[in-house]
Amino acid sequence: MSHNKYHVIQDEPHRWRNIEELVYKDEDGAATFKDVTRRVLFGEDHVDGMEVRYFEVDAGGHTTLEKHEHTHLVIPIKGKGACLVGDEVLPLAMHDLVYVPSWAWHQFRADENEVFGFLCLVKVERDRPTLPTQDELNEMKSNPAVANFIRHQ
Amino acid sequence: MSHNKYHVIQDEPHRWRNIEELVYKDEDGAATFKDVTRRVLFGEDHVDGMEVRYFEVDAGGHTTLEKHEHTHLVIPIKGKGACLVGDEVLPLAMHDLVYVPSWAWHQFRADENEVFGFLCLVKVERDRPTLPTQDELNEMKSNPAVANFIRHQ
Numbered sequence: 400m401s402h403n404k405y406h407v408i409q410d411e412p413h414r415w416r417n418i419e420e421l422v423y424k425d426e427d428g429a430a431t432f433k434d435v436t437r438r439v440l441f442g443e444d445h446v447d448g449m450e451v452r453y454f455e456v457d458a459g460g461h462t463t464l465e466k467h468e469h470t471h472l473v474i475p476i477k478g479k480g481a482c483l484v485g486d487e488v489l490p491l492a493m494h495d496l497v498y499v500p501s502w503a504w505h506q507f508r509a510d511e512n513e514v515f516g517f518l519c520l521v522k523v524e525r526d527r528p529t530l531p532t533q534d535e536l537n538e539m540k541s542n543p544a545v546a547n548f549i550r551h552q
Numbered sequence: 553m554s555h556n557k558y559h560v561i562q563d564e565p566h567r568w569r570n571i572e573e574l575v576y577k578d579e580d581g582a583a584t585f586k587d588v589t590r591r592v593l594f595g596e597d598h599v600d601g602m603e604v605r606y607f608e609v610d611a612g613g614h615t616t617l618e619k620h621e622h623t624h625l626v627i628p629i630k631g632k633g634a635c636l637v638g639d640e641v642l643p644l645a646m647h648d649l650v651y652v653p654s655w656a657w658h659q660f661r662a663d664e665n666e667v668f669g670f671l672c673l674v675k676v677e678r679d680r681p682t683l684p685t686q687d688e689l690n691e692m693k694s695n696p697a698v699a700n701f702i703r704h705q
Contacts (some may be wrong), residue, residue, distance in 0.1 A: 400668075403640055403642060403650075405637065405639070405650060405651035405652075405653065406637075406640075406642050406648070406649075406650050406651075407648060407649040407650070408648050409645065409646060409647040409648050413647065428576075434622070440649055441625070442653065443651060445631065445673070447623055449602075449673075450656060451625070470600055472594070472602070472604070474627075474671070476647055484556070484558065484559075487556055487559075489556060489559050492562065493565075494562040494565075494566070494568075494629055495560060495561050495562050495591055496559075496560040496594060496604060497556075497557070497559050497560070497615070498558035498559075498594065499556060499558075500558065518627070520602075520673070546561075
């Protein structure tokens with residue numbers, strides 16, 4: 400067994416030793432997502448100010464539709480899903496990579512019959528997400544592909 | 553087909569669309585490694601000054617034994633191997649994570665019968681690696697586990 404705090408061991412697929420499952424969001428916005436869990440693989444004392452998280456979205460579930468100044472680097476490692484980034488809907492599968500730039504609207508969804516899991520790198524020091532206003536939602540929905548994709552309450 | 557430059561698509565396992573295979577190192581040190589290829593998945597105009605590379609080490613191969621100021625975040629995504637980090641030898645397999653701190657000696661090896669592939673995140677702006685002097689090698693080799701693991705010419 401390794402006692403190196405910089406060594407995170409996957410004991411079974413998509414489950415890591417001494418890494419607990421967390422709720423996706425502790426704060427507000429519980430109505431904005433569906434069936435998402437979170438695990439922090441590398442936290443704040445690691446990796447030059449970067450955090451590495453693993454999110455798992457159950458079949459049919461989705462993360463919050465949001466934007467913020469900080470960026471995401473996302474690497475799917477389980478199942479299939481898709482994401483909105485800005486005004487594009489991108490299919491995502493194992494070992495693809497996608498980058499979410501500053502202030503791009505984004506949302507991740509699992510396919511209907513697939514649990515979708517992905518690593519997500521962020522800065523430790525980061526701003527809080529912003530949810531869309533009704534005007535912003537209306538503007539997003541003027542794009543049929545986006546309107547069809549997004550889930551928001 | 554996606555034309556989003558922030559979307560990198562894995563077309564077949566561990567091979568990505570429009571991402572070419574590169575030699576592991578262009579510069580000096582060709583005698584210091586064995587059977588390693590490199591692919592740059594996200595390069596210098598991405599991810600807040602971070603690069604994401606994929607390295608693949610053929611069965612029995614190894615990267616260069618080296619150290620530097622910049623750090624690595626490594627995520628194995630194919631096969632099995634091991635690494636030296638500082639004075640520890642750590643086994644590595646699919647979806648483990650390991651962080652290489654500044655100035656830690658490190659080397660990655662594939663198992664004898666396994667191609668070993670891993671993602672490695674680094675800063676775009678980074679220093680050149682330093683190779684061990686004979687004195688440093690001798691000191692490393694005073695630890696039997698390290699002596700047994702490292703490969704260096």
